[in-house]
Amino acid sequence: MGKEEKEFGGTTGAIGLILFSHFVPFYFTLSLRYSSGGLYCPSSFDELIQNFKETCSPTWSAFFIYTGFCLLQLIFAAILPGLRIKGLPVPTENNRQYEYNCNALASWYVTLILLAALHFTGIFRLTILADQFGSVLCVAVICSDILSFIIHFYAIKSKQTCRMTHSPIYDFFMGVWLNPRIRILGQDVDLKMLAEVRLSWLLLFLLIVSAALKQYEAFHTVTWPMIFILTAQLLYINACMKGEECIPTTWDIFYEKWGWMLIYWNLAGVPFVYAFQANYILVNSLRTQQPTEGISMTLIMVLFVILFLAYYIWDSSQAQKNRFRMQQRGTYVPRSAFPQVPWNTLKDPKYLKTECGSTLLIDGWWKYCRKPHYTADICMATCWALSCHQWPGVLPYFYPAFFFGMIVHRYTRDVARCKAKYSKDWKTYCDRVPYAFIPGII
Ligand code: NDP
Numbered sequence: 001m002g003k004e005e006k007e008f009g010g011t012t013g014a015i016g017l018i019l020f021s022h023f024v025p026f027y028f029t030l031s032l033r034y035s036s037g038g039l040y041c042p043s044s045f046d047e048l049i050q051n052f053k054e055t056c057s058p059t060w061s062a063f064f065i066y067t068g069f070c071l072l073q074l075i076f077a078a079i080l081p082g083l084r085i086k087g088l089p090v091p092t093e094n095n096r097q098y099e100y101n102c103n104a105l106a107s108w109y110v111t112l113i114l115l116a117a118l119h120f121t122g123i124f125r126l127t128i129l130a131d132q133f134g135s136v137l138c139v140a141v142i143c144s145d146i147l148s149f150i151i152h153f154y155a156i157k158s159k160q161t162c163r164m165t166h167s168p169i170y171d172f173f174m175g176v177w178l179n180p181r182i183r184i185l186g187q188d189v190d191l192k193m194l195a196e197v198r199l200s201w202l203l204l205f206l207l208i209v210s211a212a213l214k215q216y217e218a219f220h221t222v223t224w225p226m227i228f229i230l231t232a233q234l235l236y237i238n239a240c241m242k243g244e245e246c247i248p249t250t251w252d253i254f255y256e257k258w259g260w261m262l263i264y265w266n267l268a269g270v271p272f273v274y275a276f277q278a279n280y281i282l283v284n285s286l287r288t289q290q291p292t293e294g295i296s297m298t299l300i301m302v303l304f305v306i307l308f309l310a311y312y313i314w315d316s317s318q319a320q321k322n323r324f325r326m327q328q329r330g331t332y333v334p335r336s337a338f339p340q341v342p343w344n345t346l347k348d349p350k351y352l353k354t355e356c357g358s359t360l361l362i363d364g365w366w367k368y369c370r371k372p373h374y375t376a377d378i379c380m381a382t383c384w385a386l387s388c389h390q391w392p393g394v395l396p397y398f399y400p401a402f403f404f405g406m407i408v409h410r411y412t413r414d415v416a417r418c419k420a421k422y423s424k425d426w427k428t429y430c431d432r433v434p435y436a437f438i439p440g441i442i
Helices: 010-035 045-056 060-079 104-120 133-157 168-174 191-219 224-242 244-249 260-274 276-288 297-329 372-386 395-422 424-432
Strands: 083-086 099-102 181-184 187-190 351-353 359-361
Touching (some): 010 133, 010 260, 010 276, 010 395, 045 133, 060 133, 060 181, 060 191, 083 244, 099 187, 099 244, 104 191, 104 224, 133 191, 187 191, 191 224, 191 244, 191 260, 224 244, 224 276, 224 372, 244 297, 276 395, 297 359, 297 372, 351 424, 395 424
Antiparallel strands (some): 083 099, 181 187, 351 359
């Protein structure tokens, strides 16, 4: 159990990020309610508390909705059929290889069918999520904080920790447990995979569908910006589900521990912060009662073109790299999950052999730059924000700005890890593929 270098500014950075991460979704929720998604500036502290109580107090229905959703996903993860994939050997656990039942796609389809049935029969109207947005958020934040403590102390008590720094707050933030699993209904379920793939993205999808349904209820139409954001997020979320079998070997699974950072952002941050654009469009169309006024159809068409192009590069580049790696390991299984984009599997691609035994792809999209999928992701994030162009607010642009900062920081962390792992081979790789994000520029 080695010691770890501190990232994210160490303990001070961890405290700052915990506070900031709690502030953002609540601020956005209050802004949606009291400033129609504009900057929210209460005139006094009392007003802030009053607004917070009115909008974000946890309710029993919010509690049952949120925990019911999480429990349902946990059960689906245990019982639905999926592709069984072995993860990478874990050096801190005698090179043990965990098995993952990759059934997110089945969970995704079953959840959609089930919730559509519940919604259209009136048993559980999805619009309740938009109505109780603040309360469900508050429950999600409380649950993720409590879960972070449980996981932290359970891992310490059961001696399942790894790469500790002995700085308690930093360890709590980054996590201490690499492979948190529970046995449910006779099956081992990996909690980190469950949270990363399903809880975050599936809940996000339900939140944006809820906003779209609210708009439809009010105007008997869904506007083009709302259709755009739904399409953009549907594509993204569907891709996360259909590519789940590639995730066990990513660094989130084999390297990142399940601490407060991942737990909070998967269980609360991603769904509630990333749902801002859809809710911004909803509250402003309700405020103005002019849902279509100010929409630039030219911009919407341009956004669709950029979105599909960026999605194509994002999906195919990740598929190329992940399938290449799976082919190298002999674990590749062709899948037909919808949509399969052209050029997602390379035949006899060029690659670099390295001294540590791993291979680095230098073909397909990966011959042009080292992070084609990050660039495509930034383009998609910008498109999400531009879907709100109808009204002149700045908060919709928080997401691309945040995403840009987060992904550039992730890039620097990844480069540091790869330099340490590949040593001089990393330099050879960078000489072969000199640009990180945009060929010929950067
Ligand atoms: P990558 O998919 O870039 O994975 C990085 C790892 O891949 C490296 O550490 C290295 O691991 C391996 N690798 C790097 N270059 C090559 C190569 N040429 N050939 C083969 N293997 C290589 O990273 P992420 O996990 O950061 O990103 C995955 C996706 O998730 C991205 O699209 C990103 O934008 C997205 N993302 C989205 C977030 C969101 O909130 N929306 C948050 C975070 C990520 P090794 O060699 O050790 O195996």
